[in-house]
Every structure is written in structure tokens, then in C-alpha cells.
Amino acid sequence: MSAERYEQVKQNPQFHQLVKQRSRWAWSLASIILIMYFSFILLIAFSPAWLGQSLSGGVITIGIPIGVLIILVAIILTGIYVYKANKDFDRINQEIISEIKQ
């Protein structure tokens, strides 16, 4: 019966540690993404000229590397979360599950 197992997990301090750790990671990374994206959007709305200024005298503007960087950061942050989850969260989760008395 699942309900009994859930009650056991509830008593396990490791579970609460896992929840805390995972949500800290998830929300921190999510905040980075949200702040980054909405700053970018507000820059476009309020000061497009700033993004449009030349990077180093040539035709390439500051906006181009910033735009590409946002895409790369998005990919890298998903990589970081997956790495962290594979390395730590899954292990702790496995321990929690194996501690359940059948």
C-alpha cells in the first residue's frame, strides 16, 4: 500500500533534507533564468539603443553576444541541474526508498 510507505517517508529526516536541497537548487536556477530573461525584455522595451551600440567599433552590437549568451546560459543551467540531480538527489532518493520497511 502506497499510503503506508508515504507515512514512513514522512518520518525520514533525509526526505525533508532532499526536499529542501532540491527546491533550493530549482528555485535558485529558476530565478536566474527569470531575472535574466525579464531584464533582457525590459532592456528591449526601455533602452533598445543600449543593446544596439557597437561592441568594438564594428557592426556587431552588444545585443548579439548578449542574446547568444542567454541561449547558452539556458542550456548550461539545465545541464547543471541534471548533473546535480544525477549526482546527489537520485542517490539520496534511493536511500530513502531503500529504508522503507516492506
Added chain:
Amino acid sequence: MKAALFTISILFGSNVWAVDSLSGAVEQQALNIPAVVMFLIFVTATLGITYWASKRMRSTSDYYAAGGGITGFQNGLAIAGDYMSAASFLGISGLVYLSGYDGLIYSIGFLIGWPLILFLVAERLRNLGRYTFADVVSYRLEQLPIRTLSAFGTLAVVALYLIAQMVGAGKLIQLLFGLPYHYAVVMVGVLMVMYVMFGGMLATTWVQIIKAVLLLLGASFIAFMVLKHVDFDLNTLFEQAVSVHPKGLDIMAPGGLISDPVSAISLGVALIFGTAGLPHILMRFFTVSNAKQARRSVFFATGFIGYFYILTFVIGFGAIVLLSNNPEFFDGNGLLLGGNNMAAIHLSKAVGGDFFLGFISAVAFATILAVVSGLTLAGASAISHDLYASVIKKGNSSAKQEIRVSKIATVILGLVAIFLGILFEDQNIAFMVGLAFAIAASANFPTLILSMYWQGLTTRGAFIGGFTGLLTAAVLVIVGPIVWVDILGNEEALFPYKYPALFSVSIAFLCIWFFSITDRSKRAENERKQFEHQFIRSQTGIGAHDAADH
């Protein structure tokens, strides 16, 4: 594709969603033999896969979720495939071709929802659900109202998306293959029904994977040839583009895509929350075996989609450089043949000749086919799994009955899609993808996320709030500038913003919150109590449906 006069008129600059649909009058082209041959190869191969999948289909799990046997990498490709629609490939590169930097802004908006889906949604979704996202929302809430709400949200999104894709398919095939519009729409409808009906999720997923690989390869090749043309010096690429583009240096900076801060934020809300509320995308998370694979799926999907968007940026600039001074690609009025959305197609000819043009044309068609199949499966599942099995039969139907209903629903959806595709041939459908995203963000997403994160959510709150979000989004789009002024021809819009999501999503959350906390019923009390066990399952995966289920 020479010397023909046809225009795909698109309201670029006025509406970002226009990019995701092809609309306007198109003139049929001469039959393109290499494209037709390559497309036939694709169809033969995918029908072969469908036959193979049909032999393996025994349970509802096989039908809806490919038996849970898709790996994270495969699913990542399939998700990317679902997301990289033909119109977004052609539309984004066309937008870059037309206005440069604005295309990049558009791409970033479409990508940015993915990391958030990973951090906040993916694992819990997999641990709680089975076949549709309604499984998750209705986990501890009452089945009948919640499944009905989710099915409405799903079918609304699917219908709007399908119309946009069907019309786009018809026009594109007229242009690329030289087949009449009606043939094209019927062909797309028949093929998608075959994939979904006989091959279920397994076939649909593999069609999606094959198409994603072909599209990524094709786009990579075009981008590579563009870079080769400028000796792999980006500075040269941009300099040449600026020197030949009528807008000059303006293409290197944000233009008219986003005008005021409210619109900007509202668009961001629609893109982020809409992505996390698209039923055909959410459904993909149930095709993998566990939360770990769900996580990997998003990582690969984000990587592929991000890479693809960078490619389209290069392709758009390449089109500016390589097409602008070549009269072969322009009509008598100096407009790009077929409209700006044809930039990537023309470029494929410029860098790879007729054979490669055929290849890219076939890939574009395959892309539409794959996307409509995914949509149809999501719609059919909402009908059979949510409405039939859970609402009408109250969980007392057999697997066989459920699959049968799903197949019937698939055929009906196919017929409806063909009918609407023909009906909307000459209509302005640019708003439809935007409306689909707005509804996904305002009805599906708030109920889904709160069901996973908020103990206080009750059936009453979710039902009233979800429907309020859905209706608000629909009404605000209709009385907004795109439909009220551009389509209905009124002087002034009743609602001033093109993107209603900021308002409709806020109203949805507010209503869900208010009608939940004021819900003093016995049922509500019970639902709040069940949150704890649901939460433990969502975190640990204990009790989650596994691949061998059913």
C-alpha cells in the same frame, strides 16, 4: 520556383505569432520532382515504422506513452521535434531575414520556458502522471470537473494549433511541391491519422525523432555553407548583411517587435507559461521510464532547440547576404518569392542547388506532418483518456475500449482538421498560435503548477479559475488589436494589448486562489489533506506508474 508572383502576406512587426503561421494567397508551383521523391521516401519509412509500432501495441500504456520505453535522449529529440515546427523554422529565419535582431528576441522567448520546465515541472509531472497532464491536475481533485476542464484546455490548444499547421501545410506544399492546396491538406490529414491510429505514441515519437534529426542536419548544412561563404568570419557576415539590407545597421539592434513594457512582459509570460502548458509537449514526459529520464529529456531538448535557434539566426543573416543581390529569388516588385518566410528555402537552393532544395522542402513537409501527429494524439488522448474513460465511464472502461475510443477520436480529429484547413484557407490565421499559447498559459499551466505546488488548491478553485483563464484569454485576443482591428476591421481595439497573457494568467491565478481558500466544503478539506502524500510521491517517485504498467 522562378518568376511566379505570389505573396505570403504576414503581419511582421505587428504580431510575433504571425511568424508561426503561413497565411495569405499563394500561387501553385510547377511540380518539384526531387522534393516529391524525397518526401515519398520519408512517408514510406515512417509508414514502415507505424506498421512496426502497430505490431507492438498491446496496452493503453503502449498507445499513449509508447510503453514508457523512450530514452531521455530520444525523448529530448522528440520534444525538440514537436517544438521546431516548419513554420517556426521558416518563420524565424524569415523574421531574421526581414529585421535581423528581432528574430533573435523571438527565439530566446521560445527557448526560455524550457529550463523552467526542467527545474519546476518535469520530475513531478513524470512522478504523478500517467498519460495526460490531466492525470496530474486531477490526482487529488474530483475527476469529472477537472478532467473536463483539462480536456477543454487541451482541445482548444490542439484545434487552434492544428488549424495553423494545416493551413501552413497546404500553402507550403503548394509552394514547394506544386500540389494543389486541397490535396495537400487531405494528404496531411490522412497521413497523421494513420500514424496516430495505427502506431500510437510509439510511431508518433519516431516520426518526430526522424524529422528532428533531418531538420537539424539540414539547418546545420545551410548554416555551415553560409559560414563557409564568409570564411567563417562572423564579422564579415554581419558587415555584408548590413551593407545590402535596406534597413542597414538597424538589423543589428532591437526594432519594432516589442514596443511597450506591458506588451513585452505579457509576451514573456505567454511564452514561458504557454510552453509549460502545451498538452502535446507535456504528454511526452510520460513516454520515458522515470523522473531521471524526464530530466534528461529536457536537457537534450533545450540543447537541440537552443542550437537550432542559433542556426536560424545564421541562416537568416545568410539569406540577407546570399539572396539580396540575386534576381532569381525576387519577383518584379523586388519582393522575395513566396514572401519572407521562404528565405530559408531559397537559401537552401542558393547553397546546395536543386537537390538540396528538394531535401529541405521534403523536411519542411515532414516537419508539419510530425507536429500535427503529436497534436492529434494529444487531442485524441484528452477525449479517450480524460473524457471517455474518466468522466463518462468513471474509470470502469477496459483498455481495449479506451484505445478504440481514442482511434475513433483520431479519425474525427483528422476529418475536423481537414475541414477546418480547407475552411480557413483564405483566412487570416496569424493570431491562432498566439491564442493557443495564451490559453495554454492561462488555463492549463495555472491549474497544473498549483496542483503540484499548492496544498490549498481545491476542485472548485481549479475549475472556476481554469475556465476563467481560458475564457479571458480567448475574449482578450478577440477584442485585442489583432482580431478586432486587423481582422474584423474595427477602428480601435477594446483591449489595447496584442498579448493578453499577463492579464489572463493573473486572473486565472487569482480566481483559483480565491475560490480555493473560500472553499469550506468537506471535499475541499479532504483534497487539502491528500496533498502530503501526493507531494511525497512527486518528490520520490514512490508509487509512480512505471513502464510495465497495465
